[in-house]
Amino acid sequence: MKKTKLHLFLALSLFFSLTNISLINGQTTHYVSVTGSDVSGTGLIDNPYLTLQYALNQCNDGDEVIMRGGNYTSAEIRINNNNITIKSYDGEWAIITAPIDNEDIAECIWYHEPQIIGGTLERLEIIGGYYYAVKFESDWNWGAPIADRRGVSNITIKNCIIHGSGRDCLKLTPACDNILIESCNIYDSGIGPANEPDPNAEGIDAVNCDNLTVKNCYIHNTSTTGFYSKGGSINTLMEGNLVMNCGGNGLLLGFYTDEEWFDADENPILYENINGTIRNNIIINTQYDGIGMYAALNPKIYNNTVINSAQTDHASLFINTGYIWVEAENEMYAPPCRDIDVQNNIFMFQSASERPVVQIRYYEDDISTNMLGTISPTWRKTREKVFIT
Numbered sequence: 400m401k402k403t404k405l406h407l408f409l410a411l412s413l414f415f416s417l418t419n420i421s422l423i424n425g426q427t428t429h430y431v432s433v434t435g436s437d438v439s440g441t442g443l444i445d446n447p448y449l450t451l452q453y454a455l456n457q458c459n460d461g462d463e464v465i466m467r468g469g470n471y472t473s474a475e476i477r478i479n480n481n482n483i484t485i486k487s488y489d490g491e492w493a494i495i496t497a498p499i500d501n502e503d504i505a506e507c508i509w510y511h512e513p514q515i516i517g518g519t520l521e522r523l524e525i526i527g528g529y530y531y532a533v534k535f536e537s538d539w540n541w542g543a544p545i546a547d548r549r550g551v552s553n554i555t556i557k558n559c560i561i562h563g564s565g566r567d568c569l570k571l572t573p574a575c576d577n578i579l580i581e582s583c584n585i586y587d588s589g590i591g592p593a594n595e596p597d598p599n600a601e602g603i604d605a606v607n608c609d610n611l612t613v614k615n616c617y618i619h620n621t622s623t624t625g626f627y628s629k630g631g632s633i634n635t636l637m638e639g640n641l642v643m644n645c646g647g648n649g650l651l652l653g654f655y656t657d658e659e660w661f662d663a664d665e666n667p668i669l670y671e672n673i674n675g676t677i678r679n680n681i682i683i684n685t686q687y688d689g690i691g692m693y694a695a696l697n698p699k700i701y702n703n704t705v706i707n708s709a710q711t712d713h714a715s716l717f718i719n720t721g722y723i724w725v726e727a728e729n730e731m732y733a734p735p736c737r738d739i740d741v742q743n744n745i746f747m748f749q750s751a752s753e754r755p756v757v758q759i760r761y762y763e764d765d766i767s768t769n770m771l772g773t774i775s776p777t778w779r780k781t782r783e784k785v786f787i788t
Contacts, residue, residue, distance in 0.1 A: 589622025
């Protein structure tokens, strides 16, 4: 009887090993190698697949893909399942590269389905993409009621190197919530033809994304802003990052977003950022704002060091209204910042700098200097009522 049980245990162990199924959580592990095969490979460590996309096509929710070291080419890698982990094999680095001159390969890695929940990218080098190195998809502009709109959520990106994108290195679209980007090296945004002739290429571009955390990252040599979180994003945390050599701004809570990307039911004033925090960061060498707030409600700016910012214009600490285009009214809307809390920050300049440490602006153009823009009376009355109360 004891021998029979032992044989059964060994047989089951062999079965689970051969099928890559974990006894703990039912997860299947698929291996990819530059010496593997998408024809004869089985995804086992000693018979891996050749390409990441083929491995992902074999995945079910909760699986992981482990990539052996080497260089892989992306023809726009699409992730379509929940809770997929993609990481390099221990002690090795997988490098995934997409071209920046082929518009049909818009992203290097694309979280493709807006309903995706959960997943991890870990210890990968991700390069290129005509527009983005990594994109999180949303159905925000697909015509559904706001309450039914979805975006990729609950994703962790950690210990990755992400760079050399045609435009933004990471692009987060509306309703992509609960994203954590930690201990990543993010640089060289906007090096392709997609960023011409008017540069607009951030290290991280997040629009209407709640509970976004970016911490302990090195964000540098960006075409424009290092990282902004705008479009009504709630509870953004920017913590412990080193941000350097930005062609635009360093770190921003809010910026300029068209009205269609906001959740106007939840955020009728159209604040660009709500309850955002920038703390314990070092920002060095920016052409414009070191730290900026645009139509931000309850922003908290704590314990940051800003060195040689605003080399071209603006200020080390820049406070401004929003600049929101309302298509239905064919007008601009300009909500202000409110309830700002700034404490214990250090601002340093080269002696030749003529830029102010702090600058506070409001919306102004040839049409109107009203803080609520030039919206039609009915639309504006609704916003003014909420604003006043």
